[in-house]
Amino acid sequence: MSRGDQIASTGLGRLFRGQTAIDFYGKRRVGLTLAVIVVVVTFASLFTRGLNLGLDFEGGDAWDVPASETFTADDAGEVLEDNGISTVGSRIQRRSGDSTDVITVQIEEVSREQADVLTNAFAERAGVDSEEVGFSFTSSTWGSEITDKALRALVIFLIIVSIFISIRFEYRMALAALAAMLHDVLVVVGVYTVFGFEVTPATVIAFLTILGYSLYDTIVVFDRVQENEGKYAGIRMPYQDIVNISMNQVLMRSINTSLSSILPVVSLLLIGSGILGAVTLREFGLALLIGMISGIYSSIFVATPLLAGLKSKVGRKARRERLTGDNLRAAVIGSGVTGRVATAAAGGSDGHGHDGDDDDRTDRDRGGRDDDAKTAAVLAPAGKLLTHPPRPRKKKRR
């Protein structure tokens, strides 16, 4: 039978075997400070620079250029780039009716002079008179109604999700999850405002995707926290320890999931927009990438420390120092199974007490104060914590 009892010597090995003992809670100040800095920068930039809203939000200028064999949408894009206008925020479409066939170019509003220059440039490229190039202003397509309704829906969604998390878990987890989510969305909004990327309807969708991803990731972590909470209910484990144990247990899962989520987005960014040149994918992919990294960061360094902070204020006081180092490691390994941890000294009769033979630590703690016994239960090797130790399969006749 393969047992993971021996601790791997390298960090990677420990990670792989789920034997890490990182004191996440101890690093909460660093994590939270970083989060606060990011949020402050975002707000500062939002108020000073604002967001660079795209064509669909603000409207712009439009040209109708007669299309021909020699003038296609690609040519129109080249004309824009020759005049120093990025094609990322512009929209070039061929519109053909029964009697008309035009290339419609829409870009963000430019000065009159530049508009005239562009009109002439289009005419020249298309080989038509500049009179034939229709110029007009174009309005936004994303009306305030869409924003209003989306915001209203979002608020209702957040309220209902808070209620759901409060019922399924507890209200403090709802608060922490929403805080983490807010952090993630603000990080991405911050990147957009600081670097002045153009916000398109696709970007808004990316924001929403990140919002959902962040909540999802946080809940997966919280679920483990809650499970461990129940597991240690018998021995009144301090909450910080539960958080630390849970985080270490889900660490490998977090890394694997993050890699699986981020790899396609990186591919979208590097291959889709880089090598294959689909520029529309670039900023969208960037928003998603940053948002996902932030989502993983926030569920570890924002949501859980916040939760531990909220919980430590209520109820029991920590009876001892946080578990760290090898003690934490033992707990992480020990509770990685389904079942309940109970005090060996107090429980005694329920079939999973300590023999005292295979572990020195339990020997030392035995007969000590109640607290020590409780701590000892946590440190017991995993095999002893199974509610029903695996027994050899009986050879049944079938």
Added chain:
Amino acid sequence: MKRRLWISLIGTIVAVVGALGGNLATGNEPILGLDLQGGLSVILAPEEDASADDLIVVRDLVRSSLERSGVAEPDVRVQGSNIVVDLPGVKDKEEALRSVSVSGIVELRPVVNFQDCAGALTDPTLTADGTPLGSDQVITVTEDGVVTGEVAPQGDDPAVEPAVDEAPVDEVPSSEPAGLRRSAPDPTVPDDSTAPDDSAVPDDSTVPDDSTVPEEEVLQLPSNVGVNGAEFLPTLDGGAVCLGPSQASGEVFERDSASVALGQLGGFSVNVELRNDGQQAWNSIATQCFNRQPTCPSTGIDQNGSSRPGQIAIVLDDIVQSAPVVNVPAFDEFVSITGQFSQDEANGLTDVLNRGAFPVEVTPQETRTVSASAGGDSLKAAIIAGLIGLSLVLVFLVLYYRLLALVIIGGLVVWGMTVYSAAAFVSGATNYALSLAGITGIIVAIGVTVDSYVVFFERMKDEIRNGRTLRNAAPRSFKSTWRTIWSADLVSVIGALILFSLSVGSVRGFALYLGITTLCDLIVCFFFTRPAVLLLARSKFMVGKRAFGLEVASS
């Protein structure tokens, strides 16, 4: 147990492959958005000079009408002095035109005595007994004979006393009557809301490009106008009423405020809010009708035998949509129209009241096909990049989970097929288009789907490392994993449901695909992954092989 697992596993595969095959065989595929595939574009031109603000209002109204009629994620904007409507996934020009023919001024006209329309009776086209309706009513027919307009039946129901017969509709205020009698005409009602005479309707036939617009043949009886501008107009159910001149337009109502509600006495009622500046105009007519003034005389007798107050007709495109009796002299803010509506009728009236708020009338000018705006290569690039990313993920997972990664690969294939089938089905049923944002959203969903497996396998790894056998660990791990997954996925599903039902435009499309991918994740996890892993854990196949980086012990 084992048998049930096999049934679940095989049943899922058969169902998913069958659904995909069905979709492929019938050519049912997801509609792609404007940015990926283009679509049809219709140019709407205002009938008269309109201010930029008016056009913006019309833009919003057109978009919400389109969404109500089931065209999802249209791109509507004002370009120059026209409104350009880009419709994704619409291939048929007539369908495009039909869906954008949403404008039209709603008029409010008092119902007057039949005698006022006497002038019309002298017209030879009317039947001798004074039946005002005949083939001469406004009938709008497209060139292929599809009737798009409201057709008045061929005079089968002589409407000599029209208002009496069809006034099941009456009107109660939902707030206390103000008690004020306003009879002065309201100066805030713009001039264009006054009765357009019969020349207003045939304007449809001035559409210049008749090859792209269904040929509309508009027949209008010119001489059905009686004294004081009174004229016969058909009602929806085939009767006709004699109406006085228009006194106000649908602009008295708050935009988009009309809604259907269940009435107090059962049946449906339509509630609509009055605008602050529309209140006077509305109350001016209401007072005339309530007081049975000559401009809006009593048209019948109520249950008690006394004469009933007059009626206000709500007219769209010269067809009377509803002619409720005014039961109070003045309205505060809300107007509630009750009567024996069917739900469809109530919905129809709601739409009319909402669309009636158009400040200017717009008519379709021309349809054009639009090319994809994101550039033709974007879709291909997204798919290629997505597939490369996916294969990288799979390589990683195979390296990490070894044999168990087979389950992930199988699960992802099943998931992908389910998502495709669901997207195709939804596209066929609701016209929701898959935009570039939607495709990247699906690529992101791969990560969330893979997470289900990772959570599951990591848990199993923990259990096995702690001494459980694979056979023992698998069902226990699934139990706790399932709890995690449905909790986390349910949040996404809640989000999808709320965003889908409450928002509009591309946010709604996003919600749809979020919901589809998440539900597919849950379904695949329970009906495919669970049986697959449990069966694998029971079999001798895994014994002695490496999975999770641990050697699986024999049990």
